[in-house]
Amino acid sequence: MHRRLGHRGVLMWGGRALLLIVLLGSGILFLVGVWRTQGNRVLFDFKGGLYDAGRDILHGHNPYRPGFLAAQAAVMRAGGIPLGATAQNAFSIPVYPALANLAVVPLSLLPFWLAGAVFTLLSIAAMIGGLRLLGVRDWRCLVVALLSWPFLFSLDLGALGPLLLLGAGVAWRWRERLWPPAIALAAIVVAKLFPWPLGVWLLVTRRFRTLALAVVIGLVATFAAWAVIGFDGMAQYPRMLSNLSVIEEGRAVSLVAVLLAIGVPAGLAKAAALAATAGLLGIAWRFARRPNGDAQAFGLAVIAALTASPIVWEHYMVLLFVPIALVSPRLSALWFVPVCAPLVLVISVAVVPSGASLHSVNDDTVRTAVLWLVLEAIVVWRLCRLRSEAAVREPVLPGSQVGPRHHATLAVSEGRSLPTLV
Numbered sequence: 001m002h003r004r005l006g007h008r009g010v011l012m013w014g015g016r017a018l019l020l021i022v023l024l025g026s027g028i029l030f031l032v033g034v035w036r037t038q039g040n041r042v043l044f045d046f047k048g049g050l051y052d053a054g055r056d057i058l059h060g061h062n063p064y065r066p067g068f069l070a071a072q073a074a075v076m077r078a079g080g081i082p083l084g085a086t087a088q089n090a091f092s093i094p095v096y097p098a099l100a101n102l103a104v105v106p107l108s109l110l111p112f113w114l115a116g117a118v119f120t121l122l123s124i125a126a127m128i129g130g131l132r133l134l135g136v137r138d139w140r141c142l143v144v145a146l147l148s149w150p151f152l153f154s155l156d157l158g159a160l161g162p163l164l165l166l167g168a169g170v171a172w173r174w175r176e177r178l179w180p181p182a183i184a185l186a187a188i189v190v191a192k193l194f195p196w197p198l199g200v201w202l203l204v205t206r207r208f209r210t211l212a213l214a215v216v217i218g219l220v221a222t223f224a225a226w227a228v229i230g231f232d233g234m235a236q237y238p239r240m241l242s243n244l245s246v247i248e249e250g251r252a253v254s255l256v257a258v259l260l261a262i263g264v265p266a267g268l269a270k271a272a273a274l275a276a277t278a279g280l281l282g283i284a285w286r287f288a289r290r291p292n293g294d295a296q297a298f299g300l301a302v303i304a305a306l307t308a309s310p311i312v313w314e315h316y317m318v319l320l321f322v323p324i325a326l327v328s329p330r331l332s333a334l335w336f337v338p339v340c341a342p343l344v345l346v347i348s349v350a351v352v353p354s355g356a357s358l359h360s361v362n363d364d365t366v367r368t369a370v371l372w373l374v375l376e377a378i379v380v381w382r383l384c385r386l387r388s389e390a391a392v393r394e395p396v397l398p399g400s401q402v403g404p405r406h407h408a409t410l411a412v413s414e415g416r417s418l419p420t421l422v
Helices: 002-041 044-058 066-077 098-103 112-133 139-146 149-157 161-173 179-192 197-204 208-229 231-251 255-261 266-288 294-308 314-327 341-351 365-385 404-413
Strands: none
Touching: 044 098, 044 112, 044 149, 066 231, 098 179, 098 208, 112 139, 112 149, 112 161, 112 314, 139 314, 149 161, 149 314, 149 341, 161 179, 161 294, 161 314, 179 197, 179 208, 197 208, 197 266, 197 294, 208 231, 231 255, 255 266, 255 365, 266 294, 266 365, 294 314, 294 365, 314 365, 341 365
């Protein structure tokens, strides 16, 4: 008995030590990255992509710069290295859809330092609130998520990832209602576009009324926002996104970026990403047909959103915490998947030095993107192994005995910690 308890204590302290090492390592790497690469560019994306757009709208100007993006894309197509093709010459200009730019107008009335502080606090609150709506009650999980590299990177840039996670949490928490998930999913798709596979989740789970309402809300919000900004910008927007993709997709951490780096033509790379997305959504449809298979379908739809987009940055990976929370509401090894990425990258650079890429202008494209694709695959694997709640809750006949295995299965399905059997 005492030896077993002692062994359990050793494992507990070992796990805490590992947690501390990973968190401290990620935090140190984050601070070093900010010090070396950001300097006065903290909240870089928020400043150029949202705050400046809001100020343009306040002054009656079109916030978009289609001519600038067209010129840089032309340089890229001619074989040159345009602005935005490398991390060293990155730019930040308004490229979010009209609704996102319009929503930030109130913050643009404030001085930038105050607007940035408010946005940062909103992002932290959104991350915590989203995880709790997904069923996470273990404070250790919240700490891991808040100190993870994707979330810290998102705070550094001032990106929308935590707000997207909050929208996903709202859609999941009130999925059996009509209006909350419709509003939440319409908002995150209209604000960022790439989470559109979550609409397919509504389709495969036969929530047709919610899907129809989300489409209507999205269309109305989109046209209303463009009416304020000006419909000329709406006509130019698809071409602007295409030019942005040409400039930046080669240094992203997406499936498209990996295929481009090994020499696959751009059209074929995007087709392969869409095929992979269709495969994930097909698996989601299969799981959705099972009793209580919502969690698997929803998590796979989130992974599909990350797979479909040709431009995926590391701060997008805060969305990996959505399927992780559904699979494991309590702390488990799966929570360390997004956290360990920077440490793995450092180790990989030590083993295989940078500068050995194949066809990409960014020497670390293959290394970084493949790592994140592997981590996404681990989450997909765990999602596919998750048994639905109905499958594990076997009926217990009066007078029958329920063994430890049945209790353990019930506990896993409900997200509870298992008792130690001694």
